[in-house]
Amino acid sequence: MSRFPSSSNDLSTLSPCPLHNGVQDLRPPRNETGPHRRIRSRRRRPRNILLLLHQRHIRQDELFQVRVDYPKSAVDAATAATSTSQPVILPGPDTPPIVGLDAPWLNYNFETDPEMYCSVIKEYCWAGNVNNDFVVRKNPVRQWYHAPWMHWSANGREPIHGLTFERPTPKLELSRTQDRVLQTWACGFYNAAGASAFERIWRDPNNPRWDKKEFPDGFQFPVGTAVFKILMTDATNDEVPSMAGAPVMKAVIAQPPTPEQEAQSWTWQASKRNDFASDLRLLQVDFAVRDDRAPIGWVFGTFMYDGSQKDQNPWDRIIPVGLMWGNDPQLWPADAAKGAKPKESWLSKCADDLRKSMGGTRPSWGWNGRMNGPADNFISACASCHSTSQTGPRAPMVQSPSWTDAQKMHLFRNIRGTEPFGDPLGASSNTPSTTTTTTSSSSRSNTAPTKANNDRVSGDYSLQLMIGMANYQAWRIGQSLIRRTMVKIPYTSAWREAADVEAKRDLLRAGPVYVDGDGGSGSGVGEERNGEEGNKGEGKEEEESARS
Structure with missing residues (x-):
């Protein structure tokens, strides 16, 4: 397994691990002495990894x-510059991009030329990645990186392509022939500018x-950051006809859902994985x-x-669904009911026609005409979901009826990137009635x-x-020497009566239960869904938004 040096700021010095290189594994060497000597991970990789290697002929x-060998933060580079350095001025919509900044989209106007804006970004993300199966360390064009600590949770990374479990797609949502709940798995990638922000946070991986x-x-x-995510589904051509000829990836996915999980798909987690x-x-x-x-x-x-696109490379048979550069804060439900449309989203007519032709139950891409993708919750939207990223208490990502x-x-x-989302509760009961009753x-x-x-502190969308930081903190609490002496989970009846190893692991993943001063107990850190989700709602429209 990967080992951290006792003191180093260079993540690239870490020994490679076939599953979780870099900050993913904080266990010290067995012969290390000191206060952290006994800190060891409770989580063990299931035997399905060996089965994959030896039975399925998958090489290590x-x-x-x-x-996660992130480049040095742009903030540090600016600090090292002289005080006479001039601030960078962003170009206008019709001016060339900043010299030396690898951000070609800044040369186009997302409002007046959205299709070109999308096309430039697609080529930027695809270059050197498609032909290397998205193994970013092999990309000869530009450097790409992953977010840390996305492996730790029931929905964490699977071992072949590092995909995380996203929002399941309810029956019939994509098409009239989709007769089961579909699994969606995804992996995100950050360019060098975006990765430099992770470097500043995770410079000391033992103390982010x-x-x-x-x-x-x-x-x-920083300006110039680009992030993209590929979302893969287990849908067949019969279930979703538009999937004909789609690119294929191998992945170790979850076992099929139980009838109870299908009935409440928004609560389904991938804690039980296949061994193939x-x-x-x-x-x-x-x-x-x-x-x-x-x-x-x-x-x-x-x-x-x-699937109707004719491009020779199937990875190029993708069409824009839309763009979103704001949340349309003035587009209230009453306005949408009267026919008002978003002004800070652009939706492609071709994609909308394709959605309608499949006859699924999805009424729109996003809430009241805002932009969202086919795998996402239609009562949410891209920017609104991501705006909830912050330290402290989590805010619901999806509204409740x-x-x-x-x-x-x-x-x-x-919300600007440096501004925290704020109170997770949102509007309180003492909000003036005019806030909800006025029609103008x-x-x-x-x-x-x-x-x-x-x-x-904001997470800047x-x-x-x-999620990665929450996963790390949950792991750290579970590994604390002091708190470990008070963990009740291994000794409770629930632990002893757990039906199998996965059930025992679920108890640990849910967080420790600690003994308090009067002999009672309190809950530790809970679990959140990876991929850009977390908060479950109530009722059929409460599936979590799955954007990351």
């Missing part, structure tokens, strides 16, 4: 290796810093790029696979009462940053 070098002391003015990815590899096929490609011309500092976009309009619109504010959007405010944000 074919297994996923996370890349994402707090006010490290980021007094707020955390933000399955074929997954391309459904969707998401991207997000830093562009300060957008109200939120980001432009989000989505492609979907379309019981919420007031003010509470729903709390999810659809235009100009007389409303969607800035709901929030608690002080002094102790919170990166759910993988938030």
Whole structure:
């Protein structure tokens, strides 16, 4: 397994691990002395890895290796520059990109030429990745990296391509012939500019810093950051006809859901995996790029696979679904009911026609006409879901039917990257009634009462940053020598009566239960879904949003 040197800021010095290179594994060498000598991971890789290697003829070098040898932070480079250095000025929509900045999308206007904007980003992300099976360390064109700590949880990375379990697609949502719940698995990639922000946080992998002391003015990815994610599904051609000819990836996916899990697919987790590899096929490609011309500092976009396209390479048979550069905070439900459309989203007519032709139950891409992808929750939207990334208490990523309009619109504010989302509760019960009863959007405010944000730091729309840090903190608590002496899980009746090894692991993944002073117990850190989800809702429309 990978080992951390006792003191090093260079993650590239870590010994390689076929599953989790870099910061993914914090166990010290067995012969190490000192206060952390006894810290050891409770989690063990299931025997299915050996089965894959020996029975399925998969070589060790074919297994996923996370890349976390992040480049030095741009903030540090700026600090080292002279005080007379001039600030970088962003180009306008019609000016060339910044010299030396690998961000060609800045040369195009996402509002007036959205298709070209999408095309440039697609070529940027595909170059050197498609022909190398998305093994980023082999990319000769530009450097790409992964988010750390996405392996730790029931929905964490599988071993072949590092895919994480995303929101399951309910029956009939994609097409009239989709007669079962579909699995969706995804992997995200950050370019060098985006990875430099991870370097600043994870410079010391045993003591990551994402707090006010490290980021007094707020955390933000630098201009030029690009992130993309491929989403693969186990759908067949009969279930989703538009999938014909889609690219295939091997992955160790979850066992089929039980009837109970199918009935409540938004609660389904991938804690029980197969011991063999399955074929997954391309459904969707998401991207997000830093562009300060957008109200939120980001432009989000989505492609979907379309089997009717004639490109020779199946990875090129994707069409834009749309772009989103803001949350349309003035588009309230009453306005949408009267026919108002989003002004900060662009949707492709071709993709919308394809959605309608398949006859699925999905009424739109995103909430009230906003942009979202085919694998995502239609009562959410790209930017709104990602805006919840912050330290401290998590905010719901998907609205509940019981919420007031003010509470729903709390999810659809235009928040700059350095600004925390704020109070997870959103609008409180003392919100003036005019907030939800007035029909004129100009007389409303969607800035709901929030608690002080002094102790919170924004994640700048990166759910993988938030989820990865939560995974690390959960692991760290479970490994603490002091707290381990109080962990009750291994000694409870639930542990002894667990039906199998996976059930025992689930208890550990859910977090330790500690004995308090009066002999009672309290819960430890809980589990959240990877991939850009976490908060389950109530009822049929409460599947979690699956964007990361």
